[in-house]
Amino acid sequence: MSEVVNEQEIDMSKPPAENMVRVTFQTEGQGSKTVEFEFGSMSYDGHGLPMSFLDVAENYGVFLDHACGGVCACTTCHLHVIAGEKGISEPEDLELDRMETAPGIQLNSRLGCQAVIERPGAYVVDIPAWNRNYVQEGKPSAAVKA
Ligand code: FES
Numbered sequence: 001m002s003e004v005v006n007e008q009e010i011d012m013s014k015p016p017a018e019n020m021v022r023v024t025f026q027t028e029g030q031g032s033k034t035v036e037f038e039f040g041s042m043s044y045d046g047h048g049l050p051m052s053f054l055d056v057a058e059n060y061g062v063f064l065d066h067a068c069g070g071v072c073a074c075t076t077c078h079l080h081v082i083a084g085e086k087g088i089s090e091p092e093d094l095e096l097d098r099m100e101t102a103p104g105i106q107l108n109s110r111l112g113c114q115a116v117i118e119r120p121g122a123y124v125v126d127i128p129a130w131n132r133n134y135v136q137e138g139k140p141s142a143a144v145k146a
Contacts, residue, residue: 010034015122022122023053025062026082028129035060039120048113053079053125057112064127070113075102077112084123089116104128 016022016036024034035056048054048070054077057064068074072094081088085108091099095114099105110125117123 010036016120019120021056021117021120023056023117024122024124025053025057025064026124026126027063028126030129033060033062035062048077049116051117053077053110053112053115053117053123055113056117064112066113068113072098072111072114075099075111078102078104078109078128079112079115080106080126080128081108081110081115082124082126084117084121087117087119087121087123089114089118091115 010022012034019039020036021039021042022034022036024032026032042051042056042059044050045055045058047058047066052070054064054066054070056062064079065076066074067076070077075098078099088110091110091114095111098111099109102109102111112125112127
């Protein structure tokens with residue numbers, strides 16, 4: 001069973017203990033949530049690659065949209081990696097191709113369902129507000145045709 005530590009219980013002034021993963025999800029203008037668990041202890045939730053940011057988010061009740069279910073077929077899980085990039089998997093060609101269709105791409109952009117945490121450490125990701133708005137307003141391809 002995974003260990004969940006609420007943000008209030010995490011001493012953010014210190015790095016996570018050895019073999020622990022600390023993930024902070026920032027949501028632009030809506031605060032943040034930090035979870036911490038032992039590396040290798042988290043069960044797979046069935047969305048995205050195991051130990052991807054989407055998998056962590058789903059395990060701990062953090063909203064990260066994933067319209068395609070986490071199979072690299074949309075860009076709604078787009079996030080920005082603020083810290084911890086050295087502990088995250090390199091993007092595969094499929095993710096890179098998909099990212100070319102994402103709005104607002106940055107150098108630190110990744111798909112949350114494909115970026116996998118590969119080692120213990122501290123990670124911070126930002127879920128951009130414009131991405132959530134983009135989803136809520138519907139994709140251009142969903143427009144009704146006459
Ligand atoms: S959820 Fe669709 S690409 Fe990640």
